[in-house]
Amino acid sequence: MDQIVLVLFLFLFPILVALLLLLRFVTVIRTRRSSSGNGNSGGLPPSPPGQLPIIGHLHLVMVGSHPPHVSLREIAARHGGLVLLRLGQVPNLVVSSPRAAEVVLRAHDHAFASRPPSAAADILVGGAAGPYDVAWAPYGDYWRQARKLVAAHLPSARKVHSLRRARQEEVRRALAMVVAAAAASCAVDVAEVVGAFVNDVVCAAVSGRSLLFRHAGRNRRVLRELILDNTRLLGGFNSICDYFPIVAMLLTPIYMLCAGTTTRLKNRWDVLLDQTIDEHVMAAKPLHEDHNNQQEEDSRDFIDVLLSLQQEYCLTRHQVKAILMDMFVAGTDTSSVALEYAMAELIKNPHVMTKLQAEITSNTLKGQEMVTEEDLDNMTYLKAVVKETLRLHPPTPLMLPRISLDKCDVNGYTIPAGTRVIVNAWALGRDPKSWDKADEFMPENAWALGRDPKSWDKADEFMPERFIHCGNTSSSVDDFKGRDFKFLPFGAGRRICPGINFGVVTVEIMLANLLYCFDWDLPTGMNREDIDMTEVFGLTVRLKEKLLLVPRSLRNVDHT
Ligand code: HEM
Numbered sequence: 001m002d003q004i005v006l007v008l009f010l011f012l013f014p015i016l017v018a019l020l021l022l023l024r025f026v027t028v029i030r031t032r033r034s035s036s037g038n039g040n041s042g043g044l045p046p047s048p049p050g051q052l053p054i055i056g057h058l059h060l061v062m063v064g065s066h067p068p069h070v071s072l073r074e075i076a077a078r079h080g081g082l083v084l085l086r087l088g089q090v091p092n093l094v095v096s097s098p099r100a101a102e103v104v105l106r107a108h109d110h111a112f113a114s115r116p117p118s119a120a121a122d123i124l125v126g127g128a129a130g131p132y133d134v135a136w137a138p139y140g141d142y143w144r145q146a147r148k149l150v151a152a153h154l155p156s157a158r159k160v161h162s163l164r165r166a167r168q169e170e171v172r173r174a175l176a177m178v179v180a181a182a183a184a185s186c187a188v189d190v191a192e193v194v195g196a197f198v199n200d201v202v203c204a205a206v207s208g209r210s211l212l213f214r215h216a217g218r219n220r221r222v223l224r225e226l227i228l229d230n231t232r233l234l235g236g237f238n239s240i241c242d243y244f245p246i247v248a249m250l251l252t253p254i255y256m257l258c259a260g261t262t263t264r265l266k267n268r269w270d271v272l273l274d275q276t277i278d279e280h281v282m283a284a285k286p287l288h289e290d291h292n293n294q295q296e297e298d299s300r301d302f303i304d305v306l307l308s309l310q311q312e313y314c315l316t317r318h319q320v321k322a323i324l325m326d327m328f329v330a331g332t333d334t335s336s337v338a339l340e341y342a343m344a345e346l347i348k349n350p351h352v353m354t355k356l357q358a359e360i361t362s363n364t365l366k367g368q369e370m371v372t373e374e375d376l377d378n379m380t381y382l383k384a385v386v387k388e389t390l391r392l393h394p395p396t397p398l399m400l401p402r403i404s405l406d407k408c409d410v411n412g413y414t415i416p417a418g419t420r421v422i423v424n425a426w427a428l429g430r431d432p433k434s435w436d437k438a439d440e441f442m443p444e445n446a447w448a449l450g451r452d453p454k455s456w457d458k459a460d461e462f463m464p465e466r467f468i469h470c471g472n473t474s475s476s477v478d479d480f481k482g483r484d485f486k487f488l489p490f491g492a493g494r495r496i497c498p499g500i501n502f503g504v505v506t507v508e509i510m511l512a513n514l515l516y517c518f519d520w521d522l523p524t525g526m527n528r529e530d531i532d533m534t535e536v537f538g539l540t541v542r543l544k545e546k547l548l549l550v551p552r553s554l555r556n557v558d559h560t
Pocket residue numbers: 134135136147150154155326327330331332334335338394395396399400488489490491492493494495496497498499500502503504507
């Protein structure tokens with residue numbers, strides 16, 4: 001098989017290169033005509049020099065020591081908040097300034113409400129009409145229905161509230177892992193503790209009655225692996241098929257090989273999802289006549305809800321599985337990454353940790369063994385710490401890609417229909433023009449001229465206080481709701497994350513308890529400066545090196 005692929009590759013490669021060069025020639029001529037025809041105004045946004053034949057600007061994003069969101073910020077610093085990059089064959093509009101983000105995500109919300117085609121999503125969650133989940137579905141009737149269904153039943157404020165007891169149980173279970181390490185004076189791998197916790201919280205909400213994925217066991221490990229593989233395949237710039245669609249079409253055998261990895265992943269998902277759906281079907285109880293029975297409604301997990309609405313929404317099993325996969329992937333990795341970064345920043349900034357611990361302790365009844373969700377209401381500093389973490393480390397730094405449905409005008413530039421859009425949420429959160437004090441060091445017009453990275457210092461600092469105005473933060477999720485375009489960890493517009501309430505409360509309750517029950521130190525011999533914040537890029541970013549911290553118990557937690 002490998003030899004056949006090689007022969008085909010050697011035979012087809014020269015033809016392919018010739019075709020791509022021809023295509024490139026035609027594109028350059030068309031681009032020049034379009035720019036000269038429009039003059040400065042109404043032309044395409046600026047593009048950095050250094051575009052290469054065939055790969056375009058791909059090397060500027062992919063090659064080098066920085067992950068793509070950092071490279072893209074450097075490009076923006078030199079060429080502006082709106083830049084056009086040709087990645088492979090595909091034009092990409094990179095949005096890195098709050099003003100440009102507001103025009104794209106608010107003024108032209110409709111034009112940019114779709115997702116670009118993704119070869120991996122087509123296989124993992126796709127059907128005849130494209131992806132059948134919510135996150136990758138193209139804008140249209142199917143997406144509207146699926147999103148309505150998800151938003152009304154899983155992450156709605158009422159449902160999130162009804163799940164608080166289950167969350168508290170999962171917090172207790174996670175704390176037990178830490179208690180054991182504290183008793184033995186051992187370091188814990190923070191990602192492992194918070195990853196297991198978030199996994200169990202999401203599983204409790206999605207497939208509550210089923211223990212298939214929950215708690216230590218093989219299936220939970222498998223689920224974790226599947227989620228990581230999904231974020232690797234769906235994120236980033238490594239999908240040849242997405243950036244070279246003609247290559248994918250012409251070199252079918254190679255395309256099949258690329259697709260092989262994704263198909264194997266999809267098959268593994270199918271086994272787990274079919275098993276848990278079957279389990280639910282077998283155990284299904286007829287719904288009580290009285291559909292308003294709140295208790296009964298609250299006790300149903302998301303799979304119960306999906307199955308009961310399957311006929312009304314005309315959902316196939318394939319579509320049910322696509323939506324479920326979305327919930328596991330979108331709900332799990334994002335919150336656990338946020339928790340890990342929060343702990344990393346707190347250990348690097350001990351004065352913040354001390355202040356936060358004082359606030360948590362003073363807002364929790366004396367003698368109470370754990371913080372409850374009711375206690376969180378008055379913890380303004382905790383909410384500021386979570387916001388500051390998401391500002392500096394948005395778990396999906398480039399959000400999810402969009403595509404322009406129609407030709408439109410953005411800040412005087414013409415954006416052709418079919419342009420992919422990358423919003424760099426990571427760069428928005430560190431834009432020194434937007435974030436306190438950083439402006440002191442900047443001449444007003446420096447953005448367009450390029451800047452000395454040294455002057456990004458303050459915007460790069462972890463300062464939760466910047467979210468506290470007159471001793472108060474606005475309600476926990478207000479700043480996240482996509483109205484403030486310098487801070488978009490959950491995106492904005494019609495495709496904004498529907499899981500904000502769910503994600504934020506999951507992060508807040510776990511973080512509060514980790515700091516209420518324990519003091520945290522670095523392993524012996526390690527200094528704060530030794531903490532390696534190098535990131536691994538994917539749909540979500542994560543720390544490359546394990547964050548190992550030594551807990552010391554502050555109070556007894558009954559974890560039996
Ligand atoms: C800290 C936690 C989370 C973060 C930082 C986060 C971030 C994001 C971002 C940036 C997007 C893309 C928005 C856009 O294109 O404008 C998104 C979409 C999405 N998120 Fe979240 N998310 C989190 C938690 C959750 C949870 C808990 C769920 C579900 C239980 C969820 C479900 C989704 C779905 C379904 C979409 C796709 C929305 C669409 O395309 O219409 N997320 N999320």
